[in-house]
Structure formats: structure tokens, C-alpha cells
Amino acid sequence: xxxxxxxxxxxxxxxxxxxxxxxxxxxxxxxxxxxxxxxxxxxxxxxxxxxxxxxxxxxxxxxxxxxxxxxxxxxxxxxxxxxxxxxxxxxxxxxxxxxxxxxxxxxxxxxxxxxxxxxxxxxxxxxxxxxxxxxxxxxxxxxxxxxxxxxxxxxxxxxxxxxxxxxxxxxxxxxxxxxxxxxxxxxxxxxxxxxxxxxxxxxxxxxxxxxxxxxxxxxxxxx
Amino acid sequence: xxxxxxxxxxxxxxxxxxxxxxxxxxxxxxxxxxxxxxxxxxxxxxxxxxxxxxxxxxxxxxxxxxxxxxxxxxxxxxxxxxxxxxxxxxxxxxxxxxxxxxxxxxxxxxxxxxxxxxxxxxxxxxxxxxxxxxxxxxxxxxxxxxxxxxxxxxxxxxxxxxxxxxxxxxxxxxxxxxxxxxxxxxxxxxxxxxxxxxxxxxxxxxxxxxxxxxxxxxxxxxxxxxxxxxxxxxxxxxxxxxxxxxxxxxxxxxxxxxxxxxxxxxxxxxxxxxxxxxxxx
Numbered sequence: 001x002x003x004x005x006x007x008x009x010x011x012x013x014x015x016x017x018x019x020x021x022x023x024x025x026x027x028x029x030x031x032x033x034x035x036x037x038x039x040x041x042x043x044x045x046x047x048x049x050x051x052x053x054x055x056x057x058x059x060x061x062x063x064x065x066x067x068x069x070x071x072x073x074x075x076x077x078x079x080x081x082x083x084x085x086x087x088x089x090x091x092x093x094x095x096x097x098x099x100x101x102x103x104x105x106x107x108x109x110x111x112x113x114x115x116x117x118x119x120x121x122x123x124x125x126x127x128x129x130x131x132x133x134x135x136x137x138x139x140x141x142x143x144x145x146x147x148x149x150x151x152x153x154x155x156x157x158x159x160x161x162x163x164x165x166x167x168x169x170x171x172x173x174x175x176x177x178x179x180x181x182x183x184x185x186x187x188x189x190x191x192x193x194x195x196x197x198x199x200x201x202x203x204x205x206x207x208x209x210x211x212x213x214x215x216x217x218x219x220x221x222x223x
Numbered sequence: 224x225x226x227x228x229x230x231x232x233x234x235x236x237x238x239x240x241x242x243x244x245x246x247x248x249x250x251x252x253x254x255x256x257x258x259x260x261x262x263x264x265x266x267x268x269x270x271x272x273x274x275x276x277x278x279x280x281x282x283x284x285x286x287x288x289x290x291x292x293x294x295x296x297x298x299x300x301x302x303x304x305x306x307x308x309x310x311x312x313x314x315x316x317x318x319x320x321x322x323x324x325x326x327x328x329x330x331x332x333x334x335x336x337x338x339x340x341x342x343x344x345x346x347x348x349x350x351x352x353x354x355x356x357x358x359x360x361x362x363x364x365x366x367x368x369x370x371x372x373x374x375x376x377x378x379x380x381x382x383x384x385x386x387x388x389x390x391x392x393x394x395x396x397x398x399x400x401x402x403x404x405x406x407x408x409x410x411x412x413x414x415x416x417x418x419x420x421x422x423x424x425x426x427x428x429x430x431x432x433x434x435x436x437x438x439x440x441x442x443x444x445x446x447x448x449x450x451x452x453x454x455x456x457x458x459x460x461x462x463x464x465x466x467x468x469x470x471x472x473x474x475x476x477x478x479x480x481x482x483x484x485x486x487x488x489x490x491x492x493x494x495x496x497x498x499x500x501x502x503x504x
């Protein structure tokens with residue numbers, strides 16, 4: 001396996017970029033997805049409408065289109081550089097995080113909304129009865145219980161996100177699939193190299209799934 | 224119990240249809256390909272998306288330098304133009320297509336490298352290209368200029384992109400895109416200074432009707448790319464036949480005719496046709 005020893009540090013670097021993309025996009029989409037879910041169950045029709053339109057538009061656009069738009073549209077045409085003018089590596093990395101977060105948050109929102117629906121209506125009614133406001137009900141009563149029941153679905157979203165980061169290669173972010181393309185171009189060994197990277201992704205996602213599956217069981221609300 | 228029976232039956236049906244499909248495609252394969260010579264058609268792998276080299280036109284015909292070369296070679300091997308079956312050979316697939324026998328030869332901007340030569344055999348080379356820059360017609364990049372301060376664009380993972388990162392200008396800002404057209408847009412609207420790849424490919428884009436007069440080649444000769452025709456490993460007869468055809472193509476003036484017809488409008492200052500087996504490092 002001299003291919004692995006020749007490229008070992010590059011492979012690790014590339015997968016580290018994949019991990020960074022995943023964690024940052026995961027974090028941002030968790031925050032934005034939670035806000036969206038709040039909007040979708042809020043009593044204000046305008047917010048409900050915005051949340052519904054956002055989710056239905058964004059989750060139905062192919063991710064490649066979103067990511068490529070971030071580079072060709074936002075960066076090249078509108079000059080959005082995400083605070084990294086003149087540094088393409090940082091600029092496209094941040095644009096990729098922006099695109100991935102915008103896309104993944106739609107799925108986080110819907111997973112979380114299904115969790116909100118598992119919280120018995122009586123809980124929210126009781127909270128309202130003791131005088132809590134809508135945001136207090138959501139923050140103190142509903143969301144904590146909702147999160148505990150959607151660890152499983154959110155794990156799915158996170159694993160999908162890990163693999164979706166490969167789309168960032170389309171705008172030249174130096175993550176795993178970009179190195180894969182380079183190695184195939186140089187070494188002319190399609191199957192072996194693809195297998196190495198497939199294994200790399202399994203190494204990333206399998207423990208994620210097992211760990212979060214265990215967490216999900218631990219924190220589940222027994223009713 | 225009932226459910227188990229149903230699913231077992233479904234599994235059987237699925238397995239049967241899969242094997243049937245596999246057999247069917249096997250039959251097709253052996254009909255198309257083979258050893259060459261006495262068959263009634265030849266399968267050639269080309270690029271479908273590279274103007275001036277190998278392009279599938281909207282009407283279904285094919286144009287470009289690689290296409291003309293392959294047509295000429297096929298004629299020398301005994302196949303008329305309508306006996307050629309064109310297949311798209313994307314870069315990452317080329318070795319596999321030859322190894323499996325999906326195509327008889329590949330003429331698809333196929334640079335001869337040591338790694339690839341371990342997997343397939345190359346006839347030729349038939350063209351010596353260099354990595355170069357394509358810049359806006361009103362722009363100027365002098366020979367030997369430092370490219371480290373420039374913004375460059377190339378295709379994700381390509382040899383040209385790697386050359387920029389490793390040797391030519393490691394400190395230059397390099398944007399990698401899915402295709403050359405995306406880079407071309409960015410160069411045209413000024414957000415990126417230059418598109419970089421083989422000058423033959425660049426000339427093909429510059430020679431397109433909609434790009435005429437907008438771009439020009441910088442003429443920097445940053446690397447040597449020897450385009451060869453890929454054939455299955457060990458097929459010595461095919462290789463020597465193609466070599467002979469390529470030699471004849473150069474000596475009877477067809478090579479230059481193809482070059483001028485396909486890449487001429489770009490003012491491409493191309494190298495003379497390389498000698499067979501003369502691979503420039």
C-alpha cells in the first residue's frame with residue numbers, strides 16, 4: 001500500500017478539513033435550525049410563513065446548486081468574501097460552511113419540529129397557565145423535551161452532513177473528495193483510491209452514529 | 224410465515240432480474256468491442272465537453288482536434304467515419320474504460336504519464352501542449368512574471384491545479400471549479416485574473432464563437448503535456464498501427480489542417496507535431 005504511505009499526511013489534512021466543515025456547519029445549522037423550528041410553531045403568522053417558505057425552498061434545491069451559487073453568485077458576482085478578501089482558501093471554506101449550514105438547517109428544523117410534536121399539549125398548556133410567555137414556554141418546557149426525543153433523527157442529519165461536505169470540492173475547498181480527485185488524476189487507480197476514501201468516511205460516521213445512538217437512548221424521555 | 228414466503232419470492236425475483244440484466248449487458252459489450260481489425264465498427268473514447276478538442280454538438284455530431292485525429296486514425300485502421308462509435312471518456316474513467324475493453328482507443332486530451340503508462344499503452348504522442356494562462360484580451364502577463372500575486376482558476380483536482388499549488392505559484396490564490404466554463408465567467412467579469420490549464424484546451428475555449436476577441440493566451444509554457452492515444456495494455460499491434468497512422472497524418476499535412484481548423488481562431492502558437500515516441504518531460 002505505498003499509495004497510503006505516499007499520501008498519508010495529505011489524507012489526514014484533507015479529512016481534517018472535512019471534520020472542520022462538518023463541525024462548523026453542524027453547529028451553525030443547529031442554531032439556525034432551532035430558530036427556524038421556533039418560527040414554524042410561533043403564534044405570529046409572518047414568522048410561520050417565513051419558516052415554512054425557507055424550509056420548503058431550501059431543502060428542495062440540490063446542495064450542489066447552493067454551494068456553487070455561494071461561489072459563482074455570492075463571491076464572483078456580488079463580491080461577498082466573508083471577511084477573507086484576497087485569501088481564496090479561507091473565503092471558499094467559509095462560503096462552503098455558509099451553504100452547508102443554510103441547507104442542513106432546513107433538515108434540522110423539520111427534525112426538531114417533529115420532536116416538538118411529541119411533547120404532550122398539556123405541558124404547553126400548563127406552562128401557559130402559570131403565566132409563561134411563548135418564548136419561555138419554548139425555551140424552558142418544550143424545546144428541552146423535544147431535543148431529547150430527536151437525537152436519533154439529528155444523528156441522521158449529522159451523518160448526511162458529513163458526507164455532504166464532499167460537495168464543497170465543487171468550489172475548490174481542499175477536503176477529502178478533492179484530494180481523492182487529485183489522487184485519481186495522478187495515480188490512475190480509481191477503485192483502490194475510492195475505497196480508501198469510502199473507508200475514511202465510514203471511520204468518521206460509524207462512531208458518530210454509535211455514540212449518538214447511545215446518547216439518544218440515555219436522554220430519551222420515557223412516557 | 225406468509226410474509227417470509229413473499230419476501231423470499233421477491234428476493235428470488237430480484238436476484239434473477241439482476242443476473243439477467245448482467246448477462247444482457249455482457250452480450251452488448253462483446254458485440255461492441257474486441258481486438259479490432261475484422262469488426263464492423265470501432266469504439267473511440269473522447270471528451271464531450273471540450274470545445275476545439277472533443278465536443279458533442281447540440282445536433283449530436285462531434286467536433287474538435289481529438290475527433291479529427293481519431294477519425295483519421297480509424298480510417299487508416301480500416302473504418303469509415305460512420306463505423307466509429309463515440310463514447311464519452313471523462314478523465315477519471317479513462318484507464319478503467321480501456322482495461323474493461325469498453326473502448327478500443329481513447330483520444331481525450333490524454334497526457335502520457337508514468338503512472339498511466341503502467342495501466343494502459345500509449346500510441347503517439349500526437350500533440351505537445353503546455354500549461355498556460357488564459358487572460359482577458361486587454362490584460363497582460365509578461366513571460367517569467369511572478370504569478371504568486373495573481374488569482375488563478377482551474378478545474379478541481381486537475382494536474383494543472385496541482386502544478387500551481389506545488390511548483391508554479393504556491394502562494395497564488397487558486398480557485399478550483401467544477402468546469403472550465405465556470406472559471407471563464409469569473410475571468411471575464413474580472414473577479415479572477417486567469418484560467419490555467421493546457422494551452423490546447425485554452426485555445427479551444429478562446430476559439431469559440433462567443434468568446435472570440437475576449438480572451439488571449441499568455442504563452443508562458445509552464446509544463447509539457449504529451450497527448451497520446453490510449454490503447455489496451457499489451458495490444459502492440461493496435462499501438463503500432465496507430466503510430467503509423469499518426470505518422471502519415473503529420474507527413475501528408477492533415478495534422479496542420481486539423482490544428483488550424485479547430486484551434487486556429489485563437490491565435491494559438493502551437494508546437495510542431497511531435498515525433499512518435501518523443502515524450503518531452
